[in-house]
Amino acid sequence: MLGLAFFVVFVAAWSVFTLGGFVSPTFLASPITMAREGWLLFTEYNFIHDIGMTVWRVVGGFVLASIVAVPLGIAMGAHKGVEAFLEPFVSFCRYLPASAFIPLLILWAGLGELQKLLVIFIGSVFQVTLMVAVTVGSARRDLVEAAYTLGANNRGIVKRVLIPGAAPEIAETLRLVLGWAWTYVIVAELIGSSSGIGHMITDSQALLNTGQIIFGIIVIGLIGLVSDFAFKALNRRLFVWSTL
Amino acid sequence: MSTKLSIQGVSRVFTSPRGARTQALTPVDFDVRENDFVTILGPSGCGKSTMLRIVAGLDQPTTGRVLLDGQPVDGPGADRGMVFQSYTLFPWLTIAQNIRFGLRERGMPEAQQKERCDYFIAKVGLRGFESHFPKQLSGGMQQRTAIARALANDPKILLLDEPFGALDNQTRVLMQELLLGIWESARKTVLFVTHDIDEAIFMANRVAVFSARPGRIKTELAVDLPHPRHYTIKTSPEFMQLKARLTEEIRAESMAAAEH
Numbered sequence: 001m002l003g004l005a006f007f008v009v010f011v012a013a014w015s016v017f018t019l020g021g022f023v024s025p026t027f028l029a030s031p032i033t034m035a036r037e038g039w040l041l042f043t044e045y046n047f048i049h050d051i052g053m054t055v056w057r058v059v060g061g062f063v064l065a066s067i068v069a070v071p072l073g074i075a076m077g078a079h080k081g082v083e084a085f086l087e088p089f090v091s092f093c094r095y096l097p098a099s100a101f102i103p104l105l106i107l108w109a110g111l112g113e114l115q116k117l118l119v120i121f122i123g124s125v126f127q128v129t130l131m132v133a134v135t136v137g138s139a140r141r142d143l144v145e146a147a148y149t150l151g152a153n154n155r156g157i158v159k160r161v162l163i164p165g166a167a168p169e170i171a172e173t174l175r176l177v178l179g180w181a182w183t184y185v186i187v188a189e190l191i192g193s194s195s196g197i198g199h200m201i202t203d204s205q206a207l208l209n210t211g212q213i214i215f216g217i218i219v220i221g222l223i224g225l226v227s228d229f230a231f232k233a234l235n236r237r238l239f240v241w242s243t244l
Numbered sequence: 245m246s247t248k249l250s251i252q253g254v255s256r257v258f259t260s261p262r263g264a265r266t267q268a269l270t271p272v273d274f275d276v277r278e279n280d281f282v283t284i285l286g287p288s289g290c291g292k293s294t295m296l297r298i299v300a301g302l303d304q305p306t307t308g309r310v311l312l313d314g315q316p317v318d319g320p321g322a323d324r325g326m327v328f329q330s331y332t333l334f335p336w337l338t339i340a341q342n343i344r345f346g347l348r349e350r351g352m353p354e355a356q357q358k359e360r361c362d363y364f365i366a367k368v369g370l371r372g373f374e375s376h377f378p379k380q381l382s383g384g385m386q387q388r389t390a391i392a393r394a395l396a397n398d399p400k401i402l403l404l405d406e407p408f409g410a411l412d413n414q415t416r417v418l419m420q421e422l423l424l425g426i427w428e429s430a431r432k433t434v435l436f437v438t439h440d441i442d443e444a445i446f447m448a449n450r451v452a453v454f455s456a457r458p459g460r461i462k463t464e465l466a467v468d469l470p471h472p473r474h475y476t477i478k479t480s481p482e483f484m485q486l487k488a489r490l491t492e493e494i495r496a497e498s499m500a501a502a503e504h
Contacts, residue, residue: 145302146332146390150346150397151322160349164336241336244379 029211034218037211047200051219054185054196057113061120062181066174068121069128076129077136077166078158087133090126098123099187111192119188120181127180131173135166168239175231182224248433249276249299249401253308256294267458268294271308274452274461276401281427281434283448285441285490287498291459292437296405299435300326312400322346325394329406331386333378339389340365340374346397364392367426384415391423401433408443420446421475428472441490445483446473453493456501463493 011031017023018030025033041047076083076090098119105122109115139162147161189198197216204212236243256269269291276282286292297303299310301320310317312324320326333342340361347357365371368388378386387407394402404423408416424447427434438444444451448467455462467486469477477483 142328142330142332143334145320146326146328147334147345147349148302148320149300149322149324149326149403150349150393152346152349156349160345161334164334167336239336241377241379244335244377 033211034214038215050195050197050200057116058181058185061117062178065121065124069125070132073129073132074136076133078162090129094126098184102191106192116188120184123184124177124181128177132170135169136162139165168242171235246278247275248278250311254298254305255307257306270458270460272461279431279433281448282450283436283438283444284452285444286454287456287501288439290454290457292454293405296403296437300324300403322397323400325397325399325402327390327394327404327407329409333386333389335378338375342389343393343396360396364396368392383411404436406438445486456497
C-alpha cells in the first residue's frame with residue numbers, strides 16, 4: 001500500500017510541473033497528454049503489435065541464453081576442470097557491453113529478428129553462466145558427503161544434489177537477468193528496427209511526441225513488473241521447500 | 245565373533261596451504277567385531293571424527309588402511325552408512341524421499357522402496373511426517389530421519405559422528421534410547437563418536453578412549469551392562485564405576501589438550 005502511495009505522489013508532482021506550466025510541453029508531456037497519446041497508439045498505430053514484437057524478442061533471446069547458460073553454468077560449478085577452462089573467458093565476455101555488439105551483429109545477421117535475439121542473447125548468456133556456476137559451486141559440502149555415503153556416484157551427486165539444491169537460486173538468477181534483458185531489447189530496437197516499443201520511441205522522438213515516448217517507457221515498466229511478479233510466483237510454487 | 249572393520253596403522257597429517265603440518269591422528273590400530281556397538285570417546289579436536297571420516301571414505305589416511313569384511317576401503321560407499329552431527333537431510337526432499345534417497349540411487353523397485361521406507365519411518369517414530377520437509381521438523385526428528393536414511397540402505401556398518409551433539413539434553417537421552425533399541429533388535433555393527441561420557445557408556449559394549457591431539461587410542465574398555473538397557477541404568481553402581489574411570493581418563497586428556 002505504501003509502495004502504491006509513492007506512485008501517486010510521483011504522478012501528482014509530474015502533473016503539477018506539466019499542467020502548471022512550469023515545463024514546456026515540448027520537453028515533457030503532461031499525464032493527460034500521455035494518456036491520450038497512449039490511447040491513439042493502440043487505436044491508430046497498432047501498438048499491440050509493437051508490444052508483441054518486443055516481448056517475443058526478450059523471451060526468445062532470454063530462453064536461448066538460458067538453454068545455453070544454465071547447463072554450462074552447472075557444468076562449471078560441478079567440475080573444477082570445466083570451470084578452470086571456461087571461467088576466465090566467460091568473465092571477460094561478461095564485461096563486453098551487449099549494445100556495443102549491435103553494429104557487428106547488424107553486419108553479421110542483418111536487421112532481422114535474429115540480430116535482435118542475438119543482442120539479448122549476448123547480454124544475458126555470460127551473466128547467467130557465471131551466476132549459475134557460483135550457485136552450483138557453493139553447494140553445501142556436508143550434503144554432498146551425505147549423498148556419497150548413501151551410495152551416490154558423481155553423476156548422482158550432480159543430478160540429485162547439486163542441481164535440485166541450486167534450482168531455486170538459479171530461478172532467481174533467471175528472474176534477475178530477465179529484467180536486464182528488457183533494457184537490452186530497447187537498445188536493440190532503437191537502432192535499425194521497424195517494429196517494437198524501442199522503434200516506436202525512436203519514431204516519436206523524430207516527431208517530438210514526448211507523450212508517446214513516456215507512454216512507451218511506462219508500458220515497458222509495467223510489462224517488466226508483471227513478468228517479474230509472475231516469475232516470482234512461479235518460483236515460489238516450484239520451490240516451496242526453499243521458502244520454509 | 246568375526247572382525248567386521250579393521251583399522252590398520254591409520255594416521256592422518258593435514259598440510260595447510262602454507263605447508264604447515266598438523267598430525268591429527270597417530271597410527272591407530274583398531275578392530276570392530278560383527279554386531280559390536282563401539283563408542284569412540286575423546287575430547288574435542290582429538291582426531292576421532294577424522295578417523296570416522298577415513299572409515300567412511302570421505303577422507304584419505306596418510307598411512308595405513310581400513311578393511312571392511314577384509315576388503316580395503318577406498319572412497320565413500322553405501323556399505324558404510326553415516327549420520328553426521330550437522331543436519332544433512334536434503335532440504336528439497338520430503339522425509340520419505342530422504343529415506344529413499346539411497347534406495348533410489350541403487351535402482352530399487354518403487355514398491356520395495358516404499359516398503360523399506362515405511363518400515364524405517366515406523367521404527368524411528370515418524371509416521372505421519374512422510375511428506376513433511378526437513379525444515380518443518382525439530383532437530384531430534386531430523387536426526388531420526390538421518391538414522392532411518394542410513395539404516396534403510398542396510399549398510400554393513402553404521403558410522404555416527406556425534407549425531408546428537410546439537411540436540412538438547414532431554415531429546416538427546418530419548419535419541420540414545422531409540423538408537424540403542426534399534427541396535428538391540430537389529431544387531432547392526434555400529435561405530436559411534438562422542439565426547440559425552442554418559443552417552444559413550446550407555447550405548448556401547450566397548451568404549452575406546454582417544455587421547456588429545458595427535459589422536460591415538462589410549463584405553464579400551466568393555467561395557468558389560470546387560471541388555472536391553474533402560475535409562476535407569478545410568479544410576480546403577482556399575483555404570484557409576486565405569487563413569488568414574490572414564491572421567492579420569494578424559495580429564496587427563498582434556499588437560500593435555502588445553503596445555504597445547
